[in-house]
Amino acid sequence: MNQEEMKAHVLLAKNGNTDSFCKLYELYYKDMYRFAYYILGNQQDAEDVISETVLDAFTGIAKLKHPDKFKAWIFQILTTKCKRQMAVYAANREHLHADTTDNDLITEDHPYADTLDVRSAYTVLNDTEKTIISLIVFGGYNSRETARILNSTDGTIRSTKSRALTKMAQYLKEDFA
Amino acid sequence: MKEQDFLNQIEQSANDLPIPDSISPQNMKNMLEDYKHTKEPFNEEDSNSSNSSTSNTSHKQRYMKWGLTAACLTLCVIGGVYNTHLSRNGDSDTTSKPSADSTALFESDATASENTLTSPKSYSDYYKTIKKAYDAYYNSISSVVTDDFPVTESVASTDSASMINTESYASDTTKEMAVEDSTGTQSTNGYSKTNTQEENVDEGDIIKTDGTYIYRMSQHLDTTDYNTIYKLSITQTDNGNMDVLYNMELNDILSVANDDEISFQEFYLQNNTLFIVYTRSNYQKNVNRTQTYIAVCTLKDKSKPKLIRNLSQSGYYVSSRISDGYLYTISNFYDTSLEKETDYENYIPSIDGKIIECSDLYYPKDVILESTYVVTSLPLEDPTQFTDSKAFASSGADTYVSDSAIYLYCTQYNDVTQTKISRISYKKGALNVGNTATVAGYFYDSFALSEKDGYLRMVATIPANNIALLRDITLKDTASSNTTVTEDVNALYILDSHMNLVSKLTGIAPGEQIYSARFIGDMGYFVTYEHTDPLFSVDLSDPKDPKIVGKLKIPGFSNYLHPYDDTTLLGIGEETDPATQEFLGIKLSMFDISDPEHVTEKDKYIIENSEYSPALYDHKAIMINTTDNIFGFVYTTYNDKNYEYSYYFATYTYDSKKGFKETARYKLNDSNEYDNYDSVRGVYIGDYLYLSTNTQITSYALGTTDPIATVYTK
Numbered sequence: 001m002n003q004e005e006m007k008a009h010v011l012l013a014k015n016g017n018t019d020s021f022c023k024l025y026e027l028y029y030k031d032m033y034r035f036a037y038y039i040l041g042n043q044q045d046a047e048d049v050i051s052e053t054v055l056d057a058f059t060g061i062a063k064l065k066h067p068d069k070f071k072a073w074i075f076q077i078l079t080t081k082c083k084r085q086m087a088v089y090a091a092n093r094e095h096l097h098a099d100t101t102d103n104d105l106i107t108e109d110h111p112y113a114d115t116l117d118v119r120s121a122y123t124v125l126n127d128t129e130k131t132i133i134s135l136i137v138f139g140g141y142n143s144r145e146t147a148r149i150l151n152s153t154d155g156t157i158r159s160t161k162s163r164a165l166t167k168m169a170q171y172l173k174e175d176f177a
Numbered sequence: 178m179k180e181q182d183f184l185n186q187i188e189q190s191a192n193d194l195p196i197p198d199s200i201s202p203q204n205m206k207n208m209l210e211d212y213k214h215t216k217e218p219f220n221e222e223d224s225n226s227s228n229s230s231t232s233n234t235s236h237k238q239r240y241m242k243w244g245l246t247a248a249c250l251t252l253c254v255i256g257g258v259y260n261t262h263l264s265r266n267g268d269s270d271t272t273s274k275p276s277a278d279s280t281a282l283f284e285s286d287a288t289a290s291e292n293t294l295t296s297p298k299s300y301s302d303y304y305k306t307i308k309k310a311y312d313a314y315y316n317s318i319s320s321v322v323t324d325d326f327p328v329t330e331s332v333a334s335t336d337s338a339s340m341i342n343t344e345s346y347a348s349d350t351t352k353e354m355a356v357e358d359s360t361g362t363q364s365t366n367g368y369s370k371t372n373t374q375e376e377n378v379d380e381g382d383i384i385k386t387d388g389t390y391i392y393r394m395s396q397h398l399d400t401t402d403y404n405t406i407y408k409l410s411i412t413q414t415d416n417g418n419m420d421v422l423y424n425m426e427l428n429d430i431l432s433v434a435n436d437d438e439i440s441f442q443e444f445y446l447q448n449n450t451l452f453i454v455y456t457r458s459n460y461q462k463n464v465n466r467t468q469t470y471i472a473v474c475t476l477k478d479k480s481k482p483k484l485i486r487n488l489s490q491s492g493y494y495v496s497s498r499i500s501d502g503y504l505y506t507i508s509n510f511y512d513t514s515l516e517k518e519t520d521y522e523n524y525i526p527s528i529d530g531k532i533i534e535c536s537d538l539y540y541p542k543d544v545i546l547e548s549t550y551v552v553t554s555l556p557l558e559d560p561t562q563f564t565d566s567k568a569f570a571s572s573g574a575d576t577y578v579s580d581s582a583i584y585l586y587c588t589q590y591n592d593v594t595q596t597k598i599s600r601i602s603y604k605k606g607a608l609n610v611g612n613t614a615t616v617a618g619y620f621y622d623s624f625a626l627s628e629k630d631g632y633l634r635m636v637a638t639i640p641a642n643n644i645a646l647l648r649d650i651t652l653k654d655t656a657s658s659n660t661t662v663t664e665d666v667n668a669l670y671i672l673d674s675h676m677n678l679v680s681k682l683t684g685i686a687p688g689e690q691i692y693s694a695r696f697i698g699d700m701g702y703f704v705t706y707e708h709t710d711p712l713f714s715v716d717l718s719d720p721k722d723p724k725i726v727g728k729l730k731i732p733g734f735s736n737y738l739h740p741y742d743d744t745t746l747l748g749i750g751e752e753t754d755p756a757t758q759e760f761l762g763i764k765l766s767m768f769d770i771s772d773p774e775h776v777t778e779k780d781k782y783i784i785e786n787s788e789y790s791p792a793l794y795d796h797k798a799i800m801i802n803t804t805d806n807i808f809g810f811v812y813t814t815y816n817d818k819n820y821e822y823s824y825y826f827a828t829y830t831y832d833s834k835k836g837f838k839e840t841a842r843y844k845l846n847d848s849n850e851y852d853n854y855d856s857v858r859g860v861y862i863g864d865y866l867y868l869s870t871n872t873q874i875t876s877y878a879l880g881t882t883d884p885i886a887t888v889y890t891k
Contacts (some may be wrong), residue, residue: 018209026202033200034191043197048295050200051208058209063404066438078397087822092434126789137187148440151396151405152855154495158575159622159794164689165183 003029003068010067013058028071032078035138038122039082039130040089049081056081075139076149077133086127094157121168129164132157223339234342238830239797266695294569294610300525303538304518307570308706311515315527347883368862372739372799374624377580379499381443381454382797384869389414391478391860392451394427394441395890407441410451410874410890411479417876417885422480424890430484431472433457442469442494447503447557449476452504456494468527469508469551473665486560490551491526496576500548503564503606504555505583507576510568511548526551528566539569539610550574550585554606558751564606571599575620579628582611582674586626588619594640596620600633600676618668624738624796625703627696631674632720636703638690639666639683664688667705671720678719695738695746700773702746706734710750729776733764736793741803741831744771745779749799749810752783759810763787763812765829765837782837784827786814791855800859806830807879809866811845811857822846824854826868828879840880 001009001023012020036046057074062158064073122130135146143157150157297303356589369380383394391412396405407427413420430453433439438458442672445452453472473486492510499505514523525532526549533551535782553566574585582602589595596619600611618637620626626635657762667685686705694703699718705711714727732755734746748766753759791798792810800809809828816823828841845857845868856871865885866877872891875884 018206018213021209022202022206025205029200029202029205030196033196034194038187038191038195038439047197047199051205054200054205054209055212058212059841062434106841118186119194122187133184133187136193137184148405152794156791156795162180162621163794168187169183 005068007067007146010061010070012062014062014064018058021061024052024070027055028074031138031140032074035075036078036082037135038119038134038138039127040085041123044086047134049078049085052081053078072141072145072149075141079135079149082131083127086131089127093113117172121171124167124171125164129160129167132160133164136161178625201410210567211620224644243562267805294541296537296539297535299535300521300532301518301534303525303540304515306540307524308518310513367805368496369800369802369860372796372801374796375500375578375580377500378578379445380797381445381452381497383443383856384860385444385446385861386414386860386867387446387449388862390422391419391862391867391869391874392444392446393858393874393890395856396441396445397871397891407439407455408890409451409482411476411482412874412888412890413479414862414865414867414876416863417878419867419874419886421888421890423482427453427455430474430482431455431470431487432484443497445497445499447504450557450560451476451482452499452555452557452560452568454494454497454506457489467493469506471504471506471555471560474765481624487765487867488529488553488555488560488563490528490553490566491561492493492549492551495550495574496578498578499557500578500580501605502557503602503603504552504560505578505603506555507583507585508551509548509574510551513549513702525549526568528553528563533566533568537567539567541570541613544714550573552583552601552608554603554608554850565608567601567608567610568601572597575623577623577626579633581631584626584628586620594619594636598626598633598635598672598676600674602674611674614672614676614678616668616670621691621693625691625694627701627867629696629698630716632679632717633670633672633673633674633676634696634701634717634723635670635721636691636694636701637668637670639668663689667691667703668785669715669723671723673720674793680723682715682723682725685713685725692734693736693738693748693750694819695740697740697746697770700770702768702770702776703734704738704740704748704750710734712748712768712776714770714776716773725883727774727776729768729778731766731778733761734806735764735766735865737796737799739799739801739803739808741767744769745831746770747831750791751793754782763790763793767837779833780831780836782829782839784812786816788813788815798858800828800861802861807861809859811854811859813854824857826859827858828866841866841877841882843877843882845870 007023009020009024013024026112032050032053036049037043040046040049052139056132064070122133125133131150133148135141135149136143139146141149143161144154146152147154147157206885213546293620297306307592323760364824368386368388371380371385373380383664385392391414393410393412395408395410397408398404399406400521408424409427409430410421411423413422427441428439431439440456440458442454442456443456451472451474453474454469455472456467456469458467468489468491472487473488474484477481490506490508492508495509497504497506510526514520516523521532525538527533528551548571549568550571551566551568553563555563570584572587572589574587576588577584581604582600584598586596586598586602589597593617595617597613597615599613602609602611616637617633618639620635620637625637626633628634664687666683666687667689668681668683669685670681689705689711692710694702695703696702696717699716701715703713705713705714710731710733712729712731713725716724716726733750733752735750737749739747739749740749746768748764748768750764752761752764754761762783762785764784764880766778767780769777769779790810790812793810799808799810807828807830811824811826813822813824823844825842825844828840830838830840832838845854858869860867860869861879864879865881868875868877873886873887873889877884
């Protein structure tokens with residue numbers, strides 16, 4: 001989809017056209033799901049926040065100023081939803097721990113065991129680190145844009161990113177020693 | 178660690194994650210149709226807010242285009258020499274290992290006179306040069322294969338990364354300027370100031386006070402349209418009583434056009450004047466143009482700050498400092514386009530609306546125009562126009578500013594990790610683009626650098642090529658057998674003002690990384706960590722012959738070090754179990770440094786149930802005044818008995834006999850409110866503490882927890 005088509009779809013979506021809205025959504029939904037799943041570590045909750053995000057985005061798209069910012073905007077909504085969900089987890093820790101070991105993250109004889117190890121290394125990150133790495137990887141944002149979405153600063157994002165990657169590398173190193 | 182490689186690994190790990198059908202576009206369309214039928218009529222209300230809180234995709238793609246160069250280019254190779262002389266032997270004594278003979282770690286530009294940093298003769302000349310480099314790069318991109326790049330044994334052969342300017346270099350200026358001993362204490366004015374790295378170099382923040390008024394920039398996410406709103410408030414204080422004199426949206430002061438996107442960065446308070454640094458983006462022909470602005474507002478009438486000047490420079494905001502009576506601002510211009518030679522503004526940065534002079538524009542011989550850095554100086558006494566401005570082509574950078582020079586450092590994660598450091602000296606607003614040096618390793622943050630008497634002292638961590646390990650993970654059938662090369666080492670470098678290497682110590686603490694550092698006069702202290710926290714002390718009094726004189730091993734590590742008085746050093750960090758490395762809480766340490774050879778941890782204090790604090794990673798989040806013997810910061814807690822999650826601001830004092838004492842603790846969140854602790858700032862004026870968040874300021878008498886007053890700034 002080129003820039004002009006995107007603009008046209010945003011315009012139509014602003015007028016309540018669900019077809020156009022979903023064409024835009026189709027461009028990003030896989031990354032949105034991966035983003036939510038990696039942060040929340042739970043399929044059901046990831047599906048739920050995506051649904052909520054779609055509803056919020058659809059009802060709020062009239063307020064989107066710049067059509068070319070659709071992606072950044074919908075990720076901002078999704079990030080806010082994920083943070084709320086993490087707050088629920090924080091208030092209710094057993095749930096979080098039960099679920100991260102319960103899901104399909106770690107399976108010994110899975111054909112892609114190696115990539116699953118990277119995924120399970122995610123569990124060593126704290127909520128802020130998960131969010132930042134996910135925005136960078138799945139949102140495709142640089143540290144400056146990530147800072148903007150998280151109301152933080154460029155420097156904080158970069159140092160948190162480095163720290164998070166170091167933690168993950170450490171985890172993998174120990175696992176494979 | 179090669180970050181981009183690792184990030185790609187993470188991305189790839191998600192490829193086989195099944196995407197549930199429930200969120201398919203078709204199912205979402207059905208959901209929205211159902212929604213439309215239940216919820217008539219469609220809301221078409223138009224927002225009058227001019228901000229949009231996120232950045233656009235076209236800009237991102239352009240970033241990718243240019244930004245990728247950093248990941249792909251392998252300019253020079255300094256092979257794995259640095260770990261050949263290291264033999265790690267359990268927990269053996271590592272201080273004896275440092276050797277000064279490993280020549281591969283530093284690329285001296287001593288013989289690099291041909292690698293000069295050049296100013297173009299004309300814009301056309303500049304265009305041709307960078308266009309040629311750009312085309313050459315993109316033609317060659319397919320041949321740059323990072324995966325199989327051989328890590329050669331030879332020492333650094335090319336000097337292509339270093340650059341020297343053509344202007345005569347004022348070599349002695351730095352020495353003329355006496356450098357204050359940084360062990361000195363802070364303000365004695367009885368109110369807190371922004372916690373800065375260098376005593377005489379002010380840093381911007383989101384809150385400032387002059388001892389009577391509190392100036393605070395807050396931001397709010399408008400959850401109806403996900404735009405960020407910035408507000409400036411000015412609050413008069415009087416022994417705990419408060420009066421909000423001003424509380425308005427930033428756009429109102431700046432009178433910004435509706436479609437422009439404003440993003441506040443930080444501000445300064447000097448001479449009863451606010452210097453507000455912000456960026457502003459607008460869209461023309463689908464091109465996103467971002468400029469960094471400095472708004473100068475007088476405060477004669479506190480209830481009505483008046484905008485008197487609004488200066489601009491091209492690019493995103495990088496950093497700024499106030500020193501020497503001038504505001505130095507650094508921005509990064511990278512929305513470049515070389516489509517048309519005469520569209521100068523598309524590839525040459527502008528200063529206050531005018532493209533920069535050729536003579537102020539610099540580029541290295543191997544220019545790739547990833548981005549151009551712009552540095553300006555603005556006199557505080559008469560802030561009507563910039564005194565000087567320079568621009569030079571360089572990769573992305575972080576900043577350290579001493580009281581005589583600006584250092585931009587940029588870590589390149591190629592097969593070896595190395596950091597390029599450029600020096601721009603300043604004096605009374607005059608900027609002088611100096612030399613560049615490249616060293617092996619990365620800096621954990623700007624506290625890893627320190628300049629004294631013209632000598633730049635730095636501590637870096639050199640990661641082993643753990644890339645091999647990470648790559649092995651993707652090789653599906655290979656059990657990784659070659660993982661023994663993964664061992665980090667650390668190094669200390671001292672450069673002179675020409676950026677020539679004066680001395681170095683390498684091979685420090687194999688297997689560990691630097692977590693924090695602080696240079697105090699002729700001494701340097703840094704913390705590395707693996708299972709315990711060795712605090713190293715280095716004697717730097719002879720820059721040619723630095724010596725590690727002491728090493729203290731204790732559990733946990735410090736993320737931040739602050740000179741407390743002449744004989745003590747405060748550490749804020751994490752306590753860990755030495756056996757399991759389990760995190761036990763945030764720790765305050767007081768180190769006795771009166772005998773650098775035998776540093777001891779005099780006292781420690783572990784904050785109960787604590788989990789995280791912004792103080793660990795952002796020195797401005799710490800309120801500290803060592804003269805008044807007070808410090809404080811915000812931290813989060815988790816109580817695993819009642820599953821309660823909270824965050825607090827606490828103030829502490831230190832007594833050499835009684836140790837640390839928590840003087841007061843303030844719970845700041847209601848129920849499960851989760852993510853606002855980052856915005857908390859504490860300042861104190863006289864005997865009163867003012868705790869500020871994005872929405873309110875509450876006052877207390879220091880050491881007590883009963884609120885005196887609360888004002889709202891939302």
